[in-house]
Amino acid sequence: xxxxxxxxxxxxxxxxxxxxxxxxxxxxxxxxxxxxxxxxxxxxxxxxxxxxxxxxxxxxxxxxxxxxxxxxxxxxxxxxxxxxxxxxxxxxxxxxxxxxxxxxxxxxxxxxxxxxxxxxxxxxxxxxxxxxxxxxxxxxxxxxxxxxxxxxxxxxxxxxxxxxxxxxxxxxxxxxxxxxxxxxxxxxxxxxxxxxxxxxxxxxxxxxxxxxxxxxxxxxxxxxxxxxxxxxxxxxxxxxxxxxxxxxxxxxxxxxxxxxxxxxxxxxxxxxxxxxxxxxxxxxxxxxxxxxxxxxxxxxxxxxxxxxxxxxxxxxxxxxxxxxxx
Amino acid sequence: xxxxxxxxxxxxxxxxxxxxxxxxxxxxxxxxxxxxxxxxxxxxxxxxxxxxxxxxxxxxxxxxxxxxxxxxxxxxxxxxxxxxxxxxxxxxxxxxxxxxxxxxxxxxxxxxxxxxxxxxxxxxxxxxxxxxxxxxxxxxxxxxxxxxxxxxxxxxxxxxxxxxxxxxxxxxxxxxxxxxxxxxxxxxxxxxxxxxxxxxxxxxxxxxxxxxxxxxxxxxxxxxxxxxxxxxxxxxxxxxxxxxxxxxxxxxxxxxxxxxxxxxxxxxxxxxxxxxxxxxxxxxxxxxxxxxxxxxxxxxxxxxxxxxxxxxxxxxxxxxxxxxxxxxxxxxxxxxxxxxxxxxxxxxxxxxxxxxxxxx
Numbered sequence: 053x054x055x056x057x058x059x060x061x062x063x064x065x066x067x068x069x070x071x072x073x074x075x076x077x078x079x080x081x082x083x084x085x086x087x088x089x090x091x092x093x094x095x096x097x098x099x100x101x102x103x104x105x106x107x108x109x110x111x112x113x114x115x116x117x118x119x120x121x122x123x124x125x126x127x128x129x130x131x132x133x134x135x136x137x138x139x140x141x142x143x144x145x146x147x148x149x150x151x152x153x154x155x156x157x158x159x160x161x162x163x164x165x166x167x168x169x170x171x172x173x174x175x176x177x178x179x180x181x182x183x184x185x186x187x188x189x190x191x192x193x194x195x196x197x198x199x200x201x202x203x204x205x206x207x208x209x210x211x212x213x214x215x216x217x218x219x220x221x222x223x224x225x226x227x228x229x230x231x232x233x234x235x236x237x238x239x240x241x242x243x244x245x246x247x248x249x250x251x252x253x254x255x256x257x258x259x260x261x262x263x264x265x266x267x268x269x270x271x272x273x274x275x276x277x278x279x280x281x282x283x284x285x286x287x288x289x290x291x292x293x294x295x296x297x298x299x300x301x302x303x304x305x306x307x308x309x310x311x312x313x314x315x316x317x318x319x320x321x322x323x324x325x326x327x328x329x330x331x332x333x334x335x336x337x338x339x340x341x342x343x344x345x346x347x348x349x350x351x352x353x354x355x356x357x358x359x360x361x362x363x364x365x366x367x368x369x370x371x372x373x374x375x376x377x378x
Numbered sequence: 379x380x381x382x383x384x385x386x387x388x389x390x391x392x393x394x395x396x397x398x399x400x401x402x403x404x405x406x407x408x409x410x411x412x413x414x415x416x417x418x419x420x421x422x423x424x425x426x427x428x429x430x431x432x433x434x435x436x437x438x439x440x441x442x443x444x445x446x447x448x449x450x451x452x453x454x455x456x457x458x459x460x461x462x463x464x465x466x467x468x469x470x471x472x473x474x475x476x477x478x479x480x481x482x483x484x485x486x487x488x489x490x491x492x493x494x495x496x497x498x499x500x501x502x503x504x505x506x507x508x509x510x511x512x513x514x515x516x517x518x519x520x521x522x523x524x525x526x527x528x529x530x531x532x533x534x535x536x537x538x539x540x541x542x543x544x545x546x547x548x549x550x551x552x553x554x555x556x557x558x559x560x561x562x563x564x565x566x567x568x569x570x571x572x573x574x575x576x577x578x579x580x581x582x583x584x585x586x587x588x589x590x591x592x593x594x595x596x597x598x599x600x601x602x603x604x605x606x607x608x609x610x611x612x613x614x615x616x617x618x619x620x621x622x623x624x625x626x627x628x629x630x631x632x633x634x635x636x637x638x639x640x641x642x643x644x645x646x647x648x649x650x651x652x653x654x655x656x657x658x659x660x661x662x663x664x665x666x667x668x669x670x671x672x673x674x675x676x677x678x679x680x681x682x683x684x685x686x687x688x689x690x691x692x693x694x695x696x697x698x699x700x701x702x703x704x705x706x707x708x709x710x711x712x713x714x715x716x717x718x719x720x721x722x723x724x725x726x727x728x729x730x731x732x733x734x735x736x737x738x
Contacts, residue, residue, distance in 0.1 A: 114637055146639035159630035163423060163652045172648075173638040207423075223634070 058089040058125075059263050060113070060231055065122035067105075067112045071338060080337050082108040084287040085122075087364070092230065093257065095264040097278030097295065099271055099310065101334065105287040106267045107154070110233040113265065114149055115142045127230065147177050150224035154236040156216035160208035166219055167204040170194065173226040193222040197252065214245035218252070225256070233265045238273060250277055271314050275299050280370075283307045286337060286345040289364065293371035303373045305350050344376070352377040423733075427656070430732040437728020440721035447718060451522045459500050460512035462519040463686035466502075476510040478704065504710055508700060513707060520688040521714055524670050527600070527689070528718075531607040531669035536662050538608060539615025544646055546616070547623030558620070561613045569610050577602035577681055599681050603673065611669075618661060622654035629653075656733035663726035667719040674715055690715050 065086050068079035082105045090096045098106050112119050121134040126145060130138050150173075153159035160169055170190045173179075180186040191201045197218040208216055217237060224232050234253065238246040250273055256262065268274045274281055275295050282292040283306065291304040302308050309328040316322040330349045335341055341348050347357040356376050364372040431437055460466065466476040468487045476485040482501050484492070492499055504513040546557040581598040626632070627650060635645050651658075670690075676682045677691030688696075690711040697707035 111633075116633060116636055143639050146637065151634070151637045153630045153634060155630055159634050161631040161635075161649050161653070163649075172635065172640065176639050176641075176644075220634075223638070227638075 057091070059092040059094075059127055060090045060265075061123075061125040062089065062113065063087045063123040063125075065109070065112065065124065066120040067108050067117055068120040073338075078338055079120075081287050081340060082337065083112060084340075085361075086284075086287070086289045088282055088289065088292060090231070090263050090265065092263055093261045094280070095257065095266050095278045097274035097281040098265060098267045098284060099269060099274050099281060100284035101269060103334065103337070104284045105337075106269075106284055107235050109284070110151065110235045110265060110267055114151055114233060147227040148229050149231045149233070150227060150229040151233045151235060152217070152220050152224050152237045155240050156213050156220055157240070159220055160216055162207065162209055165205050165207055166194070166199070166211075169208065169219060170222045170226055173223060177227055179227065189226070193226055196225065196256070197222045212245075213241050214249060217241060217249055221249075221252070221256075225260070228260075229262060231263045231265070233267070235267050236269070237266075239268065239270070246273065253277060271310060283310065286334065286340065288345055288361070288374065289372075290346065290375070291371075291373045292364070293373075294369070297369060297371055301371070303367060303371070303378050304375050305352055305378065306346050344374075427729075427733040431728055434728045434731060436724050437732070440725040440728065443717060443721045444725070447521065447714075447721075448525070451518050451525070454518050455515065458512070458515050458518075460502075460515045462511065462516045462688060465510040466506065466512060468499075473510065476506055477508055478700075479505040481505050481706065504706065505704075507696065507707065513710075516688045516693060517690075517710055517714065520690045520693045520711060521718075523683055523687060523689040524673055524691070524715070525718065527603070527673045528666040528670035531604065531611070531673075532662055532665040534604070534608050535612045535615050535665055535669070536658065538612040540619050540651070540658065542612065543616035543619030544623050544651065547620035548627055548642065548646055548650065550624070550627075554620070558617075561616055564610055564613050567610060569606060572610065573603060573606045573676060574681060576606060580605075598684070599676075600683055603676060603682070607669065607672075615661060615665070618657065619654065622657050623650055626650050626653050656729075659733060660726055660730045663722060663729055667722040667726075670715065670719060670722075 065083060066081070067083040068081050070077045071080045072078075084105075086109065088096065098109065100106050108117065111117050113124065115124075115131065119132055119134070122132070123130065123134070124132040126149065129140070129145075130136075131140050131142070131145060132138060164172075167187070167190050170193055171186055174186055174189060180189060187204075190204060194201055194204065199215065199218050199222065203211070208219065211219065217240075221237075237253070238249050241249060253264065253266075254277060257264065264277070266274060266277055275298075278295045280292065281295050281298045283290045283298075283304065285306050291298065291302070291307045298307065299311070302311050305328075309330050312326065312328040316325060332349050335345065335348055341358070343359050344350070344353070344357040344361055347353040350357070352375075354377060360376075362374045362376045364374045367373050466473050466485070466488075468476075468485075468491045471487075473485055473487045475487055479485060479502055481504060483505055484499065484502070488499050491497075502512050502514065504517060507513050507516065542557065542561075546554045577599045580602045632645060632649055635649055640648070673682060673689060674691030674694070677689045678695045680692075680695065682692050683689045685692075693711040694708055694715075697704065697711070701708055
C-alpha cells in the first residue's frame with residue numbers, strides 16, 4: 053500500500069477451526085485470507101452479519117486463537133508469520149494490544165470487585181510499586197471512563213450494562229495500550245447508552261491516541277466512529293474504504309444491500325428509499341461456495357465468480373473492492 | 379395553545395399547581411436528602427449464600443446437630459474417667475462382674491466400693507460391653523474415628539478431584555481425552571476387592587513398621603482404606619469439576635484474563651475455581667457421609683479399624699452377637715451414624731439451594 057507507517061498490518065490472515073464430522077475433521081474457514089492495515093490513532097470499522105468472522109478476526113489479532121496462516125505485524129515487530137515460522141511470546145505485547153468485549157455481563161468476573169477487575173492487568177504486568185500507587189491508578193482509570201470512585205469496592209453485578217461496559221473499557225485502558233479491539237462493545241447496550249459509550253471511545257482516542265479495530269454490525273455506529281470501514285462476508289473482506297467514501301459510493305453489491313438495510317429515521321425519506329433484499333441464506337461456512345462466497349446471493353454473479361475469488365483491487369482513493377463485475 | 383383552554387379531567391390525579399405558591403413548599407433538610415440515597419449494602423456471593431442458608435430451617439437444624447455431636451465427642455473424654463480400651467477396675471482391681479451392664483447400672487463391686495468410701499463413681503451411661511468396658515466412651519471414640527475418617531477422606535478426594543478435574547477441563551483437547559480415559563479405567567475397578575486385597579497386603583508389610591508412629595493406632599486396615607479413597611474415590615469428583623470448568627472457561631471473563639496476559643495457573647486460581655466454589659462446597663458436604671458409610675460397612679465386615687480402637691461400624695459389628703439380649707448396643711451406633719449422615723446430607727442439600735442459584 054502506501055509508504056505511511058502503520059501500527060498494525062495484517063496480511064493473508066487465515067483462521068480455520070477443525071470441526072469433527074463423524075471420523076473426518078473438516079476445517080471451518082472462519083477467516084479466510086484477509087489483509088488490512090491500521091494507522092496509529094485511527095479507527096478501522098469492521099462490519100458484517102453475524103457469523104461472518106468479525107469476532108474471530110479480533111481474537112486472532114490478539115492471539116487468543118492460534119492463526120492458521122498469514123502474517124501479523126504490530127508496531128514494526130512481526131508477531132506471527134506462518135511462512136517464516138515466527139511466533140513470538142505475546143506476553144510483552146499484551147500491554148500494547150487490548151480488547152473490549154461484547155457482552156458486559158459475562159466479560160466481568162462475578163466474584164471480583166471493580167477494583168480487582170481493573171487492577172488485574174496492573175498486577176499481571178507489575179505496573180505499580182506500591183499498593184497506594186495501584187489504588188491511585190485504578191481510581192484515575194475509573195474517573196477516565198466516568199465511573200464514581202466510591203464504587204471501587206462493588207461487585208460487577210451491582211452495575212448497569214453501560215457502567216459494566218465502562219469497567220471493561222477501564223480494564224483495557226489500564227495497561228495504556230496503543231491498540232484496542234472493540235468487539236461489538238455497544239451491541240448489548242441500549243441505544244441511549246450506546247451513544248454515550250461510543251462518544252467515550254472517541255474522546256479516549258483524542259486524549260490517548262489509541263487505534264481501534266471497531267467491530268459492529270450496526271453500520272450507523274461504525275460510520276460515526278470509524279476513519280475506514282471494512283465489510284466482511286463469510287471470512288472475506290469484500291470492500292474496504294474511507295468511512296464517508298464507503299457510505300456515499302458503495303461498490304460491492306453486498307455493501308449496497310447492507311447500506312440499504314440501515315434504518316432511516318425520517319419516514320418520508322424511508323418510504324422513497326429502496327431496500328435491496330438479498331435472496332437466500334448465508335451459506336454454511338463448512339460448505340463454502342466455490343470462488344466468490346457471495347455469488348449464491350448476488351444478482352450480478354457470472355461464471356467467473358464461481359471459478360475464482362475476486363482479488364481486492366484499488367478503485368481509486370484507497371477504495372478497495374473484491375468483485376469481478378462492479 | 380393557551381393553558382386556560384385545557385379542561386381538567388375530573389378523574390385526573392394531576393396536582394393543580396396553580397393553587398400553590400412557593401410559600402407552600404419548604405426545602406428538604408440534609409437529613410431528608412440523605413434518606414433518598416438508597417445505597418444497598420454491597421454483598422458478596424458468599425454472604426448472599428450464607429443469608430439464604432440461614433433461612434433454611436433444615437440446614438440450620440443439621441448444623442446444630444453436627445455442632446452438638448462434635449462438641450460432645452471433643453469434650454466428654456476429658457471428664458469421663460473411663461478409657462475406651464480398659465476393663466473397668468474398682469480400687470485398682472479389675473472388676474470381672476462389670477461385663478454387660480445396662481444403662482446407668484453399677485456392678486456389684488462398684489456398689490460395695492461406693493458404700494464403703496462414700497465416693498460417687500461416674501455412671502456407665504450406656505452400660506458396658508461384653509468385656510466390661512464402658513460403652514459410652516467407646517461410642518464417643520467410635521464417633522470420633524468415623525467422623526475423622528469421613529472428613530479426611532472427603533478432603534483427600536476433593537483435593538485430588540479438583541486438581542485432576544481442573545487440569546483436564548481447562549486444557550481440554552488431547553490432555554482431557556487421555557485424563558478422562560484414565561478416569562474411566564479407574565471407575566471400572568471394583569473398589570471393595572481392592573480395599574480387601576490392599577488391607578491384606580498392607581497388614582503383612584506394615585504391621586512391624588507402624589509401631590511407635592502416629593499411624594499405629596489406626597492400623598493397616600485404616601491406612602489401606604485411605605489409600606483406596608485416594609486412589610479410587612476421587613474420580614467422580616474429578617468428573618464433576620471438569621464439567622464445571624468446561625462451562626466456566628467459555629465465559630468471556632476468562633478470555634479477558636487471557637487477553638490481559640494472566641498465566642494459566644492464575645486464571646484457574648483467580649477466575650475459574652472461585653466460580654465453581656459452590657459446587658465444590660456442596661459435593662464436599664455430600665462426600666463426607668459417603669466416606670463415613672464406606673468406613674462403617676468396612677468396619678462392619680471386620681476390615682476397618684483394628685481393635686481395641688472402635689468405630690461406629692465396628693461397634694455395631696461387635697454388638698451383633700448379643701443382639702437379642704443387648705439390642706441397645708447395636709441401636710446406639712446405628713442411630714449416631716444415621717444422625718451424622720442425615721445431618722450432612724440435609725446440610726449438603728441446604729448448601730446447594732443456597733449457593734447454586736441456577737436451580738431457582
